[in-house]
Amino acid sequence: DIVMTQSPDSLAVSLGERATINCKSSQSVLYSSNNRNYLAWYQQKPGQPPKLLISWASTRESGVPDRFSGSGSGTDFTLTISSLQAEDVAVYYCQQYYTTPPITFGQGTRLEIK
Amino acid sequence: QVQLVESGGGLVKPGGSLRLSCAASGFTFSDYYMSWIRQAPGKGLEWVSYISSSGSIIYYADSVKGRLTISRDNAKNSLYLQMNSLRAEDTAVYYCARDFYGSGSYFDSWGQGTLVTVSS
Secondary structure (H helix, E strand, O other): OOOEEEEOOEEEEOOOOOEEEEEEEOOOOEEOOOOEEOEEEEEEOOOOOOEEEEEOOOEEOOOOOOOEEEEEEOOEEEEEEOOOOHHHOEEEEEEEOOOOOOOEEOOOEEEEEO | OOEEEEEOOEEEOOOOOEEEEEEEEOOOHHHOEEEEEEEOOOOOEEEEEEEOOOOOOEEEOOOOOOOEEEEEEHHHOEEEEEEOOOOHHHOEEEEEEEEOOOOOOOEEEEOOOEEEEEOO
């Protein structure tokens, strides 16, 4: 199974500042034949289900603000929020879909306002 | 718009059974793989099971294999999870989710979830 490890577990950032969340997979999730990384990012606000933010490591979903961006390849990935807004307070999860089953998620990173 | 509505959760004793349902609308249900994903109180996300669009391909997490059974009725636009031999560690919010790409990929739509509590 591919293990997904996020860092840090929690993060406090000032409004308007950059927030960076890391995700590392135990093996590469880059499929060489199509050069795509099988990695997604989700945002979960309290009392709500997760919401898909980014697929294929860097493709932002429709309606997701452009302050959210995903980067990385192979085993190391980053979710960046360029200018933190109050509504971005949430737990963020990465998920790999390179080798399934099982589908595996990171443990989550809690993002708060400093 | 895509809507997924789970139901059937509740309080059940260890060893008991429960059947969860997920009613889908706003898309062609029979075109998509579907999954159940759970979240224990205060914990992260755990994928439980997925089923192919036709129902012919099914996979489970090791933690639930032999106890939980996923199924679907495309005529009723519904997904199910039969839960038997329940344990305290099965306590969680159970979400149904649409697998956008198929074959166990990423989830572009989620229901609000239904809470299952296993306790004596």
